[in-house]
Amino acid sequence: MTQQTAFPEGFLWGGATAANQLEGAYNEGGKGLSIQDVMPNGLMTPPTAEPTPDNLKLKAIDYYHRYAEDIALFAEMGFKVYRFSIAWSRIFPNGDDAEPNEEGLAFYDRVLDELEKYGIEPLITLSHYETPLNLARSYGGWSNRKLVDFYVRYATTVFERYKDRVKYWLTFNEVNSILHEPFLGGAIEKSREEITEQELYQAIHHIMVASARATKEGKAINPDFQIGCMVIAIPRYPLTPKPEDAFKALRETQLDAFFGDIHVRGAYPNVLLRELREHGVELEITDQDLEDLKNTVDFVSFSYYMSVAESTNPSAETGHGNIMGGVVNPEIKQSEWGWGIDPIGLRYALNTMWDRWQKPLFIVENGLGAVDKLVDGTVHDDYRIAYMNDHLVQVEEAIKDGIPIMGYTSWGCIDLVSASTAEIKKRYGFIYVDLNSDGTGSLERYRKDSFFWYKEIIATNGASLKR
Numbered sequence: 001m002t003q004q005t006a007f008p009e010g011f012l013w014g015g016a017t018a019a020n021q022l023e024g025a026y027n028e029g030g031k032g033l034s035i036q037d038v039m040p041n042g043l044m045t046p047p048t049a050e051p052t053p054d055n056l057k058l059k060a061i062d063y064y065h066r067y068a069e070d071i072a073l074f075a076e077m078g079f080k081v082y083r084f085s086i087a088w089s090r091i092f093p094n095g096d097d098a099e100p101n102e103e104g105l106a107f108y109d110r111v112l113d114e115l116e117k118y119g120i121e122p123l124i125t126l127s128h129y130e131t132p133l134n135l136a137r138s139y140g141g142w143s144n145r146k147l148v149d150f151y152v153r154y155a156t157t158v159f160e161r162y163k164d165r166v167k168y169w170l171t172f173n174e175v176n177s178i179l180h181e182p183f184l185g186g187a188i189e190k191s192r193e194e195i196t197e198q199e200l201y202q203a204i205h206h207i208m209v210a211s212a213r214a215t216k217e218g219k220a221i222n223p224d225f226q227i228g229c230m231v232i233a234i235p236r237y238p239l240t241p242k243p244e245d246a247f248k249a250l251r252e253t254q255l256d257a258f259f260g261d262i263h264v265r266g267a268y269p270n271v272l273l274r275e276l277r278e279h280g281v282e283l284e285i286t287d288q289d290l291e292d293l294k295n296t297v298d299f300v301s302f303s304y305y306m307s308v309a310e311s312t313n314p315s316a317e318t319g320h321g322n323i324m325g326g327v328v329n330p331e332i333k334q335s336e337w338g339w340g341i342d343p344i345g346l347r348y349a350l351n352t353m354w355d356r357w358q359k360p361l362f363i364v365e366n367g368l369g370a371v372d373k374l375v376d377g378t379v380h381d382d383y384r385i386a387y388m389n390d391h392l393v394q395v396e397e398a399i400k401d402g403i404p405i406m407g408y409t410s411w412g413c414i415d416l417v418s419a420s421t422a423e424i425k426k427r428y429g430f431i432y433v434d435l436n437s438d439g440t441g442s443l444e445r446y447r448k449d450s451f452f453w454y455k456e457i458i459a460t461n462g463a464s465l466k467r
């Protein structure tokens with residue numbers, strides 16, 4: 001019997017990574033420091049003055065030297081697309097340099113050579129939580145309008161360089177994370193409690209303008225570019241049927257979504273304007289900014305890991321491990337890191353985003369962070385296979401709902417250092433990397449059971465999913 005699949009022909013199956021979490025070589029090839037180089041514990045402790053040896057990201061999985069071997073493994077799985085980020089500080093080591101660093105550009109040329117060898121489409125994130133440290137420490141990060149020009153110069157430089165080799169671009173990873181994590185998302189060295197609403201929203205405005213201006217420049221360089229925004233998708237369900245809880249869930253959803261609204265509609269939504277007024281925030285917005293914002297995106301990409309519940313009850317359990325707020329939903333299981341596992345939430349997110357924005361959607365992160373055990377050269381990660389299978393079944397349902405979905409790149413397709421906790425024991429990959437928390441390990445790569453499972457899913461365009 002022929003197996004059925006609703007995944008369209010040309011669906012972009014693949015995996016995703018970020019430079020700071022896998023490249024290592026933090027001071028090689030003319031690279032400058034990025035904010036990640038002073039975050040040895042991710043979000044768990046404040047940044048350090050300088051890089052410290054306990055920061056696993058300095059070495060990471062040494063992709064900088066092993067990219068060819070790793071891309072060959074992606075090709076073996078049949079990847080159609082590979083999402084990765086360019087480390088901004090490899091191209092402009094201090095962020096404000098007059099000229100780009102040729103060695104940094106040449107590195108990504110070599111990466112693109114490998115991808116071309118196997119016919120894998122690149123999908124590049126321009127800024128994935130790795131702003132040059134100098135822009136944080138000398139300029140105050142995105143609070144400073146000067147970052148708009150620095151970012152646009154960086155974006156234009158890489159657009160020009162790779163214009164005939166790369167079609168798909170994302171401007172800022174998880175752009176809405178800044179609401180909760182000002183340093184990670186905005187290179188502003190203040191905690192959420194320290195930063196004023198005025199400063200936070202001005203920084204967000206600068207990011208929105210930078211993204212729109214980069215989109216405009218990119219389209220001028222190559223009109224065939226497909227440029228997308230990237231948001232955290234996190235369905236927020238009311239904890240109870242109380243209207244107050246339902247409304248709280250709605251309002252929090254709207255506040256997450258305004259980043260996408262601006263990217264897609266080119267203007268601030270009214271809900272946000274009210275929020276700003278009530279916080280006494282008066283943004284500096286120029287007429288040119290308003291014009292620039294009209295350069296909207298071609299598609300919306302997003303990460304999806306979990307859903308949460310919302311409650312007006314102050315004693316509702318907030319749980320742990322989630323930077324995006326909300327309370328624990330007792331109806332779903334949590335991962336070992338306290339992230340609420342909810343495959344239907346992915347279909348829910350796809351539907352709400354399509355209803356809201358009517359733009360093609362691209363799932364550019366999804367996956368299970370878990371502890372893996374290497375036994376006889378492999379990992380029996382049936383838990384990861386089950387997680388991904390169940391999520392992909394819901395993607396297929398969303399396709400049947402009539403939603404245009406461009407592709408699916410699972411997060412951390414090769415084990416890499418975690419963003420929130422900077423650990424290696426929280427693994428997402430199809431490929432196991434022999435690296436331990438103390439930095440020891442051979443860095444050898446091993447195919448997990450999920451490697452062969454995903455290969456089959458791609459080969460059958462989703463027909464082999466267990467429904």
Ligand code: BG6
Nearest residue numbers: 018173174303369418419420421
């Ligand atoms: C997203 C980020 O938040 O989630 C990635 O874009 C990150 O950089 C991923 O790695 C998973 O989070 P964590 O904390 O498990 O690495």
